Amino acid sequence: MDQTHTRALEALQPFVHLANSNSATSPRFIANIVTNATSSPHTYVFAELLETPTIQALGSPDTPAEYHGYLKLLEIFAWGTWQEYQATPNLPKLSSEQTLKLRLLSLLTLSTTTKPLTYSALMTALSLPTTSDLESLVTTAIYASLITARLSPASDPPTVKVTAVAPLRDVQPQSLPKMITLLTEWETRCGDVVSDLEAEIARVKNNAAKRRVKEQEYQTLLEEAVKQRAENAGNSGAGSGRGGKKGVFGRLGAAAAAAGTGRNKREFSADDVDEDDGFWDINTDGMDIDEGAGSSSRAAGSRHSKRILGKKS
Structure with missing residues (x-):
């Protein structure tokens, strides 16, 4: 779609050069520039041509009345529609090429403003008598890369499903203040969103720093507790080892004492x-x-x- 806009701008340049040339002095010559520009099969944008002084001079009181309508006609081709052309009196009659071009441009506008895009609505807005004429126009727009669409004649009601529209309509000067206001409000909302995101990012970072500090404190306490427990275990182990040796020696002494009683019979x-x-x-x-032997003498007197x-x- 962007390439279509570039080609349309390139196609308009010869007419802009003619309008700025020294030969563009008579109203008739300037009117012919408007006619040729709007009849060309590759021109779909006209704002740059409209801005030239010679084209604007068509609206001057000094210009003959028969040429006044060419300025309005070019404005309709730039941002108007087929219905606007029919509602405006004293405009030049359109050729077949101009009629097709204005209907195609009107189809672009309707594709962005009318939902759903039914056959009946399009036929009324574009003054097309039959559905075959409408389908032929839509097919021409598709092959010219003006729209991406699909015809649905079997649906109820029959519709044209448009999924993409080429940016080929010029912006009306009177709509610029409104657009600037909308863009300014959008910019303000974007700034508010960015501020909220930055505040949220700062909060997350702060919480993460606090968690790291707590984790470090916990790790330090854990290491100290493990170290202290290891020291306590070492001290208690040493004490129990000494007690264990004493207990062993005591048990050995008791065994030796028992051995001295002279009881050798089992x-x-x-x-x-x-x-x-x-x-x-x-x-x-x-x-x-x-x-063993001799045990009877040691066991005398005992039963x-x-x-x-x-x-x-």
Whole structure:
């Protein structure tokens, strides 16, 4: 679409040069420039031609009345519509090329202002008698890259679905103040949004810095706690180690003292055995089991429990 606008500007330049040339002195010559510019198949923008002094001179009281309408005609081609042309009296009659061009330009405007773009609305606005004429015009606009659209004659109602419009309509000077106001308001809203975003970014950064400080403090406290616990564990381990040695030596001393009692005979009883050894324990008269030779002399005067060996059934 931007290339279409560039081509339209390039196509207008020869007419702008003619309007600025020294030969553009008579109203008839200037009127012919307007006719040729609006009839050319590649010209769709006319604001630069309208701004030339010679074209503006057509509206002067000194210009013959028969040429006054060419200035208004060029304005309609720049930003007007087919309906405006029909509603304005004393305008030059259009050729077939000019008629097609003005209808195409009007279709661009209708595509951006009328929703939905029905067949009936377009036929009324463009003074087209049949649907085939409308479809032919829309097809011409599509192949000329003026619009991107799709015909839907079977829909209810039949419509033209336009998805893109080339920027080929000039801006009417009277609409500039309104556009400036709208753009200024939009700029103010954008500034407010940017300010809100900057404030939100600053808040997020501040919160992130606070979280980092808290994390560092927590990490420091955690390291100190781990270090302190390790030190406490080391101290308690050393104390328990000394106590453990003392307890071991005490138990060894007690064992040595018990060994000095002269008891060298080993006695067996049912309470001394925790696990099943496969034999019955019977507290009846039976065989004595001594640990070794000479045990009978050391065991004189003492009676011990006897264990009778017998296999379990």
